[in-house]
Amino acid sequence: MQTQNRLLDDFARLMTDAAGAAQGVRREAETLMRAQAERFLRDMDLASREEVEVLRDLVTALRSQNDALVARVDALEAKLAEPKSGGTRGRGAASTA
Known part of the structure; x- marks a missing residue:
């Protein structure tokens, strides 16, 4: 019996x-x-995560600057369109006369 226990141990x-x-x-x-x-x-x-966060902040800033520039260009185009239509009549009349 001792052998079996030792074998199992x-x-x-x-x-x-x-x-x-x-x-x-x-x-x-x-x-x-x-x-x-x-x-x-x-x-x-x-x-790295930090580089991606910096790029995300940069893109956000550039996007807002781009939106501001688009609004500014639209305003300038609108200003140019007003005198052009009014000025054409005046110039046309002056050139024919």
């Missing part, structure tokens, strides 16, 4: 050691995969 110890070794292998594999992924992303030269 040895088997249990072997399984415990195997489980610990499997966890160690899993941790090493995760670390290796994480390092590979980080190197891959670094090599891809992706923009």
